[in-house]
Amino acid sequence: MPLYMDIHELSEVTAEDVAKAHAKDMEVQRKYGVEYSKYWVNEKAGKIFCLVHAPNAEAAEHVHREAHGMLAEKIIEVQPELAEAFFGGVETNDAGAVLVPGGATDDRDPGIRTVLFTDIVDSTAFTQSMGDEAAMALFDVHNSVVRNALANSSGREVKHTGDGIMASFVSAASAVRCAIQIQRKLDRHAEANPERPLKVRVGAAAGEPVEQNNDLFGSTVQLAARLCGHAQPEQILVSNAIPDLCIGKGLLFEDVGEVVLKGFGSPVRAHAAVWAD
Template sequence: MPLYMDIHEVPGGVSAEDVAKAHAQDVKIEDKYGVRYHKYWVNEKAGKIFCLCHAPNAEAAAQVHREAHGMVADKLIEIQPELAEGFLGGVEVNDSGAALVPGATNEQDPGIRTVLFTDIVESTTLTQSLGDEAAMAMLGVHDTIVRDALSALGGREVKHTGDGIMASFVSTAGAVRCAIQIQRELDKHAQANPERPLKVRVGAAAGEPVEQHNDLFGSTVQLAARLCAHAQPEQILVTNAIAELCVGKGLRFEELGEVVLKGFGSPVRAHVAAWRQPS
């Protein structure tokens, strides 16, 4: 049965208590339409609610909301279960069905994630110059360094892109620290192997599960990927929102200004995250 996620936008904000009541009403009648509402994410200040359900079709999912409480979603998209798991994780819920922040006692998860991409610089050239076997060994070095950093800093690997990795973080600062660890470990590897340095670009953006695209975290994924492609070798390029969310976290950024990215109608304000130790 297809998996769906929707978004409800409530001007002026919404209370967790009201959302819990609405979810309970959904659960009471969902069997009538063959629907199963699993959990929801709520951002009280922003007035946004994201509901996750299995349903025979989109109309059945919408009908449960319509009949239960009348709060029909502003948008509903079908999503791939493996991507939901990759981006959001196997999130625990409280007694009301609200998703909880992983590792937190009872803090409700607003659903915002930071998406990070790595990309090996000139990966095709590496294969041509080193041969398949040596190039695969270099890819293995990248994968090990990135996955170790993800494990240490709370990241989840969403997928391997062939010459990089896409990952998701609950903590924005954790994502930046992960990128810093990746670059520092790669720098150590380059110093130990000067004949075969491995350089990587990193891009990151933060956003919500359902935006204007019809894919889970679609806009955020596209922005993070474009920033990664725009970054210079050994550079970490992030959005202005990430830099602002990391204020007071002991991280250093240099404003790059507005950059023009493919697929975006307006320039994007970007920052470079500093990863080299101050001299």
């Protein structure tokens, strides 16, 4: 059965209001062959994101209409494997609200994710100058370093891009710490292997599950990818939202001003995370 995410924008919403509405959905859903399994509440932004299995979007909407009348602004179909990659095997409370992994009891997850990309600098040149076998050995170093950093930072690998890795984090600070670990490990690798230095760019952005584009984290993914492509070798370039999400976490950022990125109608403010020891 298809998987959908519906998005509600409410000016005044509390976690208790959403819990009551979800309970009413559960009472009605079988009538329409629908299963509302879990939801995310961003009380600060007044938004709710519900994940639902349904035969079609109309059936999911019928449940909301009959149960409580709180209709979604959008209902989009999502790929189950992408939902799993971005959200993982989440824990919910008794009401069905998703909780922050490792957070305090009943600490609700607002659904915001930080998306991170790595990109190996001059990857094509590696293959041409060193040959396939030697180049693959360097790529394996990258993969090992990045995956170890993800494991240490509670990150989830979304996919391998060929020249890098795309990952998702619940915490923006964890994403930045992951990027810092990657750059420091590769810097030490370059010192030990000066004849074959391996350098990467890193880009990261934070956002809600559905913003402008009607696909899961589409805008956030696009921004993170563009920032990664714009970054200098060995640089960690992040979106404007990330330093604010990292306040009080002991991380340092340098404001690099507005940058022009392909696909964005206006310049985007970016920051470079400081990673040197």
